[in-house]
Structure formats: C-alpha cells, structure tokens
Amino acid sequence: MTHFIVFKQNISGIALPEKFTFPFYYEPHELSVMAANELQNYLETQTDFEHNFGLDNDSDRLVIGKMFGVLVVLNNEVKLGYLWAFSGKLAESNHHPLFVPTVFDMLEENSFFKREETILNQYNQKIEKLENDAEYLAAIQHLEQTKQQAEREIRAQKETIKIGKKIRAEKRKSLPEEALELLNKESQEEGILLKKMTQYWQHHLQAAINSLAIYTHKINQLKEERRQKSATLQQQLFAEYAFLNQHQELKSLGEIFNGNPPAGAGECAAPKLLHYAFHNNLKPIAMAEFWWGQSPKSEVRKHKQFYPACTGKCEPILAHMLKDIPMDDNPFAVNAAEGKELEVVFEDEYLALINKPAEFLSVPGKQVTDSVFARVKKLYPNASGPLVVHRLDMSTSGLILIAKSSEIHKNLQSQFIKRKVKKRYLALLDGLLKEDKGVIDLPLRVDLDNRPNQIVCYDHGKPAQTHWEVIERRAHQTLVYFYPITGRTHQLRVHAAHNLGLNTPIVGDDLYGTKANRLHLHAESITFNHPISKDSLTITVGAKF
Template sequence: MQMIEPCFTRFKSPIDSYTLPERFTFPFYYQPHPLCLVAAKELQDTLIKLPLSLFDYNESGKMFGVLIVKNKQGTLGYLSGFSGALAENNELRHFVPLVDDSTKAEFFKNEQKMINELNNQVILLEANPDLALKKQILAHLLSSAEQATSQLHSKNLRQRQARKARRVLAEKSLLDAEFIQLKEQLAKESVADKNELKYLKLTWQEKTIKAQQAVDSLFDVITSIKNKRSSMSKTLQQKLFAQYRFLNINQEVKNLTDLFIDTAFHNKYGVPPAGAGDCAAPKLLQYAFKVGLQPIALAEFWWGKSPKSEVRQHKNFYTACIGKCQPILTHMLSGMIIDDNPMLKNLSKDKNVEIIYQDDVMAVIDKPSELLSVPGKSISDCVHSRMKLLFPKATGPLIVHRLDMSTSGLMVIALTKQAHKNLQQQFIKRTVEKRYVALLSGCPKQLIDQKEGLINLPLAGDFDDRPRQMVCFDTGKEAQTKWQRVGFEEQNGQTLTRVHLYPKTGRTHQLRVHCAHHLGFNTPIVGDDLYGTTAKRLHLHAETLKLKHPTAGEVIEFYAAAKF
C-alpha cells in the first residue's frame, strides 16, 4: 500500500486546556504526557477500524507509537507509527514510513535477485539424485568396512587367546628347543593376523576414499555457491545498514553501523541487532526531522495479543527498548532538551534502613523501596555501602542475597566470613523460607477461582531490552513461585488483589514477571514500572524470612509489615 501524505494528524479532540511539556520525553523511562494519551486514544480508535487482514491474531500484537509535533504553522498534531511491519506492509496510509527505503533501490533488487538465484542453485544441487546415490554408496561402504573390520578383529582376538593357551600348555610339556620353536611359530601367526587386519583396512580405505571424493566433488560445488551467497548476503546487509541514516534536530546523520559499532551487541555478533531502526520511536522522529516538524512528546503502547515471551498487555504504554533503540535514540535526541533520566537519581537517599535484628555474626534489616542492594553504575548509595558504615568491624562480603531496587523488605546481613558462608549455603540449597506480599493491579480470574497455586515459568534475560526478563521455555532457567490469595481490596474505584508469594527459586524479577506475564496472573504488581504501570512505589515487600542461625543452629524467623 502506498503511503499518502500527510502523516501529520490534527487532533480531533479539543486540546486547548493542555500545557505543553518543557522538555521532550526521556524515552527509556516516562509517564505519557496527557497530549500523548489523547493522541494514543485517537490512534486506537483508528486501529479498531483497520482491516482485520492487517493483524494476524494467531500471533502476538504490535507496538505502536505517537509523536506529538508542531508544524511550521505552529499547529499541534501528532504522527503515528508502528514497529516492524503489519501483515508484511511496511507503509500504510497516515503512518510514518520506514527510515530505510533501500528495498525500493535498484541495487537492492538486483543483488537480492542474484542471491535468490544462488539459493535456487543450492536447492537444485542438494536435491540432485546423483548426490543422493553417491551418499548412499558411501554410507554402505563405510558400514561394510566397519562390519568386516570388526569381524576380523574379533577373529584375531580369539586366535590370540588360543595362542596364549597353547603357549601356557607347551611351557609345561615341551622341551626347551621345542618350546622355542613353538614360540617362533606363534609369533609368525600373530604377525600374519596383524598384517591381514592392516591389509583389510587399507583395501576398504581405498574404496571409501574414492566414494568420499565422489561425494565431495558434488559438495564442493554446493559449498562454493553457498560461500558466494553468504558473501553477497553480508555485503548487501552492510549496504542496507548504511542505508539506515538517522537524523537529529541538527540534521546530523549517522547510519546503523556507526551507531552500534561500540555496543555490546556489535562486539558479540559483529552486526546491529535484527530489526534495529524499525521500531516506532526512531521512525517517528526520523519523519519529523525529515519534513521539519518539531517533536514535543513521545509515547508507545502495545496493541493486541501478548507475545509468548515478553510481558506486553493490550493498550499499556511501554518505554523504548534498550538493546535496539538506545544507540539510535541517543543520537536522534542529541541537541534536544529532554527529561532527566530518573534512573540516575538516588530516590532513597532520605530513606532509612531499619535494623530488625542484630548479634555478633549477623543482622536482619528492612530495606526501603528504591534502595539498591549493591552499588549500581551511577549510584553508589546502597545496602552494602550503608552496612559498611554501620558495621565497620564486619568481615566478609556482608551481602548474602539481594532484593530488587524497587522491592522493600527483609534482608539478612553477614558480619563474619564464617556466617556469610553458612548463610549463603542456606540460600543456595533453598532451605531459607521467604514470603513476599504483593498488591496486584486488578482481580485475576485465577485468583477468584483458586485460593492458592504454583506458577512455573522459566526465565531468561531479554538481551534486547535489559534489565527486563522474559519467559523462555527453551533457554530459560527454572523459576517457580507458590502463591496464596490474601484478599481483594477497593482503591479509587478499582479492585486490587493482595497475595502472598513464596519463591522457590530466586531469579531476577521472578515475582514481577510471574505476576505480569499472561501465562502467570496476567496482572502486574501495582507500581511495576517495567512490566505494568508506574505508581508511587512498587507494591512488593519481603515480609517474612525464616532460616537457621549461622552459629547457634536454631531456626529463627523475622517479620516486617509492608507499608502498603
């Protein structure tokens, strides 16, 4: 479908009462501006009217974005975009186009045609009946050689055992001269057996080498074509990366290869990640810069069915992905005044750590939300640094286990090396009993029907969007959470659910993902800014902790009530 200008959309709703933001959206952590909410609602009303053929409801949904802009006449409006393609359409009416239009270029068509021709040659050669026959002959010869060699080896083994028995018997019954003569005879027989095996192996080797050469001669042609195809594909790929030229407000241009050259992904794989540059946010900004529209605010939301692995809920807003978009958007937003990155702020500097228990070898604390367990990249204030100040004579690493920055609750601190080793072993062996309390942002059907249960969803890090985790049944690590329903609560006209969570494993973000993922509760924890929506805090608290004292050995249990 051909894109019809303009992509600039005027608001249908009245917007005179809205105040414009002073800074542009920080795309990796934000609350949608009210104007973005209006634009998103208007876009969603449009999506409902789009042909169903554009959406494959057997698959997952799609990320859409809106960019509030001001045109050269000073009129406010918005641009709409989507990540990737819709039903193999990259360009749809009223949606911004791809950053890269090289698929229309003559060089792309010609080189893609040559690559396709090479691919067809490989298919034909691999399906060649002569190749199949020669492979069958080779396989038969190898099998026959192995069988014949094995049979002769077994025969020689029996003859060797017989010679040994003859030698033992002769040593007792024959005279010295006769025994010497027999030994010489047995030695000759042994040499004969070895030579027979040697010549048999050489005979079969000659036959199999000829058969292998016949197969290799055909495979060499296929390999040569494959190498040529691979080389052409890599060259075309680099040309395509070079076609992805991203603008910023100062009209400075950088291509995809340049933007990812120093990233961890490029260092690992040698190329930018698949799909980089095709997300909604870069496409929206590129179009605005290209046609001279002033970006005001940005927001992206998920539309449709949740994917199998990631946590994505219909109509929920999500930040730009770190792996694919951060290098691109860092360049594209250069020269603009944007919101501060809240992740660089120490939100817990005025919060106190409460000591629940303390003796000579250990302590138990109640960690406030938003305090790191260990130092971060940009924030040094954490449980570890505070414990070092509080217990200057303590030995060992202090930290035995961790809580997510946003999670509050009980943490055990080791004050000696011996205590640290003992306590850490208890966590490793999963003998420590932990109970968390969480408030879910809804009323899941599963919790209406059942009082307790088990969520078993393996987790793996989302390499494209750190620090998010995702459910992965192929490479994910085992993650199990036992749960109990506590009750339902009404807050601001919404029914929330309070639950107790008992993690059997301790994976990163385990409780948050198990609650938010559609195969779990499909209901994020209140205030989950990664897998749900933001609030004053994440309503997740480590409430009880039960373990053995590292030196006395008795079982001790601690409790700290949640402040929500």
C-alpha cells in the same frame, strides 16, 4: 504531508510540555494520550489492512501483537498535530497510508537490498539443486555403504584372528617343538591378510571420498561465495540505514553499533517517528508507545498499555536522534533514596536485618551509588566482606540480611543456595484472583533487547517457582502472600503479571504493570539458621497496602 494528523479533539486548553519525553521511563503527556486514543479508535474500526492482533478469537491466522507509537509535533506553521508509527511490519508491509514510513525500506522493489537478495536467492537455488542432485546423493550413499562394508569385513577378520589365536594357544600346549613353526606362520598370514584388507578398504574409501568431494567442493564454494556476498550486503545495509537528528546529521546503524547492530534495530516505532519528523522539519513535542493485541508468550505486554522504548535496540539510536533536545530528567540518574532511612530490626555481633524502604538500591548502581551496601558500610565500619547477603529490587521494600564478616556471609549465602532460607512477600495485585492459592512455574531469563526486564523462556530460562495464597480480596485488588522457591531477578513481578502466571500485575509495577505511588511488594518475613547459635530465626516486618 499526508502523515501529519491534526487533533480531532479540542486541545486549546492543554499546555505543551516544557521538555521532550524521556523515552525510557515516562508518564505519557496528556497530548500523547489523546493522540494514542485516536490511533486506538482507528485500529478498532479500520478496514485498511488485515492483521491478526489476537483480539478476534475467530481468526486462525498467526497472532502478532504490535507496539505502536505516537509523536506529537509542531509544523512550520506552528500548528500542533501528531504522527503514527508501528514497530516492524504491519500486515506484512512496511507501508500504510496513515503511518510514517520505515527509515530504510528493505522491501522496496528497486532497492540494492532487493537486487542483492535476488542474487543470494540464486545461490540458494544452485546449492539446493546440487544438494538434491541424484549423482551427489548416490555418492553420499556409496561412501556410507563403503564405510559400513569396510568396518564389517575388517571387524570380521579381527574376530577371526582373535579366535585363531585362542585355538593356537591351546595347540601349543600339546604339539611338539617342530610343529610350532606352522602355527606361527598361520598367525603371520592372518595378520598380513588384515593389513592387506585394511589397505584395500582405505583405497576404496578414499576413492569414494574423492568422488563425493567433486560435489562437496562445488557446494562449499557456492556457500562461501554466498557468505561473502551476504556479509557485504549486511555491511552495506548497516551503512545505508541511517538516522537523522534535529541538526540534520545522519548516523548509520553501523556507526551507532560499531558494525554489529542487534536484529531489528531501527524497526521500532520511536526511531521511525523521530526520523520522519526531522526529515520533514517537524519539531518533536512528546512521544508515547503502547501495545496493541494479545500478549506474546515470553514478554509481559498488556493491550493498550504504555511502555518505554527498549534499551537494547533503541537506546543507542535515540541517543543520536535526540542529541541536544531538552528532555525530562532521567529517573535512573536520580537518587530516590535521598532522605530515606534504613531501619535495623534485628542485630547481634554477627549479623543484622535491615528493613529497606521502596525505591532504594540494595547495592550501588551504574549512576547512583547510595544503597543499602553503602549505608551499612558506614553503619558498621569494622565489618568485613560483601555485607549484603541477598538483594531486593530497588522498588521492593522489606527485609535484607546483612553479614558482618566474610565467614558469616559465606554461611548465610550457602543457606540461600541450598534453599534453606524461607521468605514471604506481601503483594497487592491489580485485579481479582479467582483461585485461593497455587504454584507458578515459569522459567525466566533477561530480555537481551530490553534489560533489566525478564521474560519467560522455556529454552534458555532458569527454573523459577513461586507458591502463592490469597489473604484478602478488595474491590478490584487482591492481597496475597508470595513464597518464592527460587530467587530469580523480578521473579515475583513477572510471575504475577505474565498471562501464564497470575495474569494480574502487582500494583505500581512500572515495568510489567502500571505505575502508581510505589510498587506494592514487600519482603515481609525471613527464616534462617543463625550461623553461630544454629537456632532457627524468623523475623517479620509488615507493611500496609
């Protein structure tokens, strides 16, 4: 079994984990870290393939950073080792000797996919040949010229009629009654000429359309045949692309995603590793995935940093593959707010300000209902309306504005929409900033393949701006104020971590940086106009970072 690798280091004193890694939120086990280190050492020194990860500034090839995965396994002899995998293709290939193969190789020469792809390419060639045929292009040009000439001549005739009408109107003022009949006849003849001209050009236009249709019909027929073959091939691929679990049960992409999987589903490292393990009777012990190379332009990815499996592509697949395997607890199903209390820092009969602890939901989640909303509803049982005016990330601590009636809520939300509310956040960054202040302007949208993460997107993202200033520099950290102009999801976290922003994640950011005891981000101050008194109120509650 060439892909089973034995640890080079002494692991005799390391205890195996009691449960398998929960793939969507984890601290990598010591064995996974060791396996990842050995893979990283290989990547730093290997000469087996050429791939531009963006770590070599001298290369002019396309930069493609890559997610790699390691799976610690036990073989039939109860010997501990590990497997390696990469996401997608590496150096334009699905196969490299030390890495597990892809679950289904679309690039294999004799596969049905390659055979059908050849047929589809033949359709493409036929369509391209027809679309570049001289007679087809001449037919297009003839139709366009006929349209233009028809429009010119009909427009000219209409202008002639318009001018003639004005002239005849003037003549009617001075001509005797018997001469008017000639003018009427002249007007009728011009109208008849326009009608005949219109009929003439309609006939010629239809002839030009019919000539062109001989070619367009052939092209459209080929395109429809190609579409049908492509759809059939896709469904066959979804049916053949199947994943094993520990019970040796196969489940296809089509079954897992109800016939419509996202692009690239099954090509991530985690499904490859687990499928190979189950196919070769290896027992999964622990798993980890890390990024290798330059960060992509949209996502926040740091070189050598561990990341969880993606939710959009991997979660449905891994639900099947990890069936009945005891896993670490799902932290998203645990109420992290249990035992924590909300602090009311300001209150009157109309509104309140709550100081929310870190790891406390603002509103009920899918699996945990305990939240600021739920607690405030109990605290103010006579209050009406949505109560929570704005939200903070679960991991962010600080001030949340509460409205005790629908009318007050509407007024305060209007202030947010019109950007009349001013907020200041305190954040501790995991690194030293060179500048003292600045503005970050990076549009954001949700990562459709990995919710709730956000990515920078100039095509479809919503505008997001943040002012920042340094308060204090420490040994390897920087304390800053953030002043968000907009209020996008994860805005401050992405603006801090992204390489086009500060390129310095917030300490404890488990999505865009490195996990710590908490996310060091606190909504410290808020300024707004009181809906009743109209006074400007500023409330500040600090935090120690």
